[in-house]
Amino acid sequence: MKLAERTRNRTERLFALILLLQTRPGLTARQLAEHFGVSRRTIFRDLRALSEANVPLTYAEGGGYEILEGYQLPPLMFTAREAATLLIGTEFMKRQPDASLRADADAVALKIRSVLPRSIREYIDRLQERIVIDPYWLQTMQGSDEEAGYWYELSEAIARQQSVHLEYYVPSRDELTQRRVDPLGLVYYTDHWNLIAYDHLRKDIRNFRLDRIQRLTVLRERFTPPRDFDLNAYLEAQGAPTEAYRIRLRFARPTYRWARRSIPARIESEQETAEGIEVTFSFENLEYLARWLLRYGTEVEVLEPEALRAQLRAQARAILARYEPEAAQETGTSAG
Numbered sequence: 001m002k003l004a005e006r007t008r009n010r011t012e013r014l015f016a017l018i019l020l021l022q023t024r025p026g027l028t029a030r031q032l033a034e035h036f037g038v039s040r041r042t043i044f045r046d047l048r049a050l051s052e053a054n055v056p057l058t059y060a061e062g063g064g065y066e067i068l069e070g071y072q073l074p075p076l077m078f079t080a081r082e083a084a085t086l087l088i089g090t091e092f093m094k095r096q097p098d099a100s101l102r103a104d105a106d107a108v109a110l111k112i113r114s115v116l117p118r119s120i121r122e123y124i125d126r127l128q129e130r131i132v133i134d135p136y137w138l139q140t141m142q143g144s145d146e147e148a149g150y151w152y153e154l155s156e157a158i159a160r161q162q163s164v165h166l167e168y169y170v171p172s173r174d175e176l177t178q179r180r181v182d183p184l185g186l187v188y189y190t191d192h193w194n195l196i197a198y199d200h201l202r203k204d205i206r207n208f209r210l211d212r213i214q215r216l217t218v219l220r221e222r223f224t225p226p227r228d229f230d231l232n233a234y235l236e237a238q239g240a241p242t243e244a245y246r247i248r249l250r251f252a253r254p255t256y257r258w259a260r261r262s263i264p265a266r267i268e269s270e271q272e273t274a275e276g277i278e279v280t281f282s283f284e285n286l287e288y289l290a291r292w293l294l295r296y297g298t299e300v301e302v303l304e305p306e307a308l309r310a311q312l313r314a315q316a317r318a319i320l321a322r323y324e325p326e327a328a329q330e331t332g333t334s335a336g
Helices: 003-023 029-036 040-052 080-093 099-114 118-128 151-160 231-239 253-262 286-294 306-323 325-335
Strands: 057-059 065-067 131-133 162-170 175-188 193-199 204-209 213-222 245-251 267-272 277-283 300-304
Touching: 003 029, 003 040, 003 065, 029 040, 040 057, 080 099, 080 118, 080 151, 118 151, 151 162, 151 175, 151 213, 175 204, 175 231, 193 231, 245 253, 245 286, 245 306, 253 267, 253 277, 286 306, 300 306
Parallel strands: 131 175
Antiparallel strands: 057 065, 162 175, 162 213, 175 193, 193 204, 245 277, 245 300, 267 277
């Protein structure tokens, strides 16, 4: 291991050691060594270094080390990676239905940005222009497997405009393909991340699910994004249904507060009536929409189209057949 890397690792361990002893006082040298995966000799050396740096370490009466109450670390400094992680986390919180959570997320993001050096702040600004967290684009996407942790590598490549080589699995052909792409943005579809990138193989902008990337290499070559490319505009164009149905639903008032933020389309109108809240939007996949509506049970009613009501009836019958097969058979017999 290089000297610079060893020094960085030790600095990070010393910082973590302070935080650990402040939150869990009374840990012994053996417990600290087990926690950090190092020897007791290394822990004793780290503790001595903290004492020499005027960190008020003491040995508790009941055994173990602690830091005197009132000691505070210098102001935190975030790396670009840590800042990106925290700010993207606040974007998730801003999608919550609770207004207080959204307000707190805004306040936290503002505080984080206020302590960032200008270079990291500019990096984050470039990155946030290329990241979308939007449930409206879910539509027919299904669940995902555990992703391989490529988000940060791709976010850096986007911010630095570096091309990427992918080994990408295509399930429809059961094939592992080799792709060179220019990453243009990252989009979160409720349950998984997607990369929007120019695919040199297909000569077009394509969507790649992160959970299907088997291997990723960030290349040294840089690229220039298309001058007129706008991530949100691209997503809106891709998400625009070609043969959409006009959907009109009526929600119970308390339920609509929570359902509104997960409606998988852009709301065209909403109106409060004596019976509840009526909402209108366009959507083309009725089977998916019926599955989505089932979670709200009798708290929602489909006003139109009739085709969606038929989908709900069919899915409700399928559920009944699974859990009450005899009743379903009798119903089917008597209907005949």
